[in-house]
Amino acid sequence: MSPPSWSSWSASDAEAWKELGYRLVLEHDLVSPAGFAALPRLVRLASGNADARRLAGEIVERAAGQHGCDELLEGCADAIVEFRGLLDQHLRTRPADCLTACRALLAVQEEYHGAAALGDFTDDFYGLDCPHCAVMVTIAIGNYGRYSASRDRDLGDVDRRDLRPAPTEQLSGVGRWMHEVTARDEENVLADGMLHLFGKAECPHCESVFSIADEYAAANRPVLR
Template structure:
């Protein structure tokens, strides 16, 4: 995958008024909420050939019409149609999905619906067989989206977890972007790496433990989890923890320490790192 994380702090790319006006004339629309940006790349909103970008209903041309409509007004029906034309069955993307990103990012600063849809597209980007090439062409757009999402997180929004997951996807952490919960009632199923027993990991209000799940008896032979000390976290776990702490999301930060901590298998008593084994067992295959 192409690498964006190290560039996120340089996401704001202002352009001159004259350039903005020429772009608006070329597109026949306004610049949208959040100001103008240099949306360079293969899927630049100003140069994309929509006649070649079929959507999830195998149509061409409908997506740009809908985008133009929601830019003019917050039309609930248009947003709903965009949702199922850009994401099939809540999972798969089409060329139009990735082509729509620059337009959605332009609207995202002033539109929760645009921000959520752009984030949902990013979370599913790894499933698209041409995802690397298509996303690489819109790298500046994705960097800008990451900066916007990070600013939004710092406002302590009601949609914090949705935004947090979208930012994980921008940083190419597609697996965690799709599975991370709020640790209110989260369960992770994985095979023990030593004895292959199916182990349930619970992190939430009901407890923080490993167990063997029995559909009649419930979670049996529970063992307490061993959370990682914050100073021992590294990589994406450390980044997730630091963002959560920065934003005052204490429950999320505590859950991350447990998720990236260790667990004891109830069957063989071996100890393993939860996040490593869960990611190895469930990480999506890039096609």
């Protein structure tokens, strides 16, 4: 598939952006070859266009899950470096699309699991198997509470245990980096959510304690064949 014809639509046309997204990001979160070819142009548009930022971020984020895309990603290396700098500068403006930009920034840093997991921390749930007893544990991070629980079909979340947010000084790696970015830009809900996402949870069944982010990454790591 060849790259789209950029002269055939207006950069301000919402329907055109929607159609372009269908061409570049296919069903089942796959990226078409045209998506990689279009990425440098999207990055050039991204500084002044939210649709270009969103679509460029989706391409980078979804490309990670596809085996055989390494060469295509390597061909976009310069554009990805440029995109990272652009996103960092954009986030300093405290933009309306902060969450989308944060997800894209995680993706260009090759923190694909973090990009997939990151929500706005108002209504986020994660289902994880306890690494010690293998029972499914529901993790909630939102306005309704920040807890681990067992999920009952009739009763909802039962036997709730408060999450244990990571102390700021103990954060490391991507958790520290993303917390610093969101705290710097006064995105307080995201910054506090990061402390919980990179904190610990207690299993309601066996009462063992485990790292939420580590177990999420382990559960969603692509299987190499």
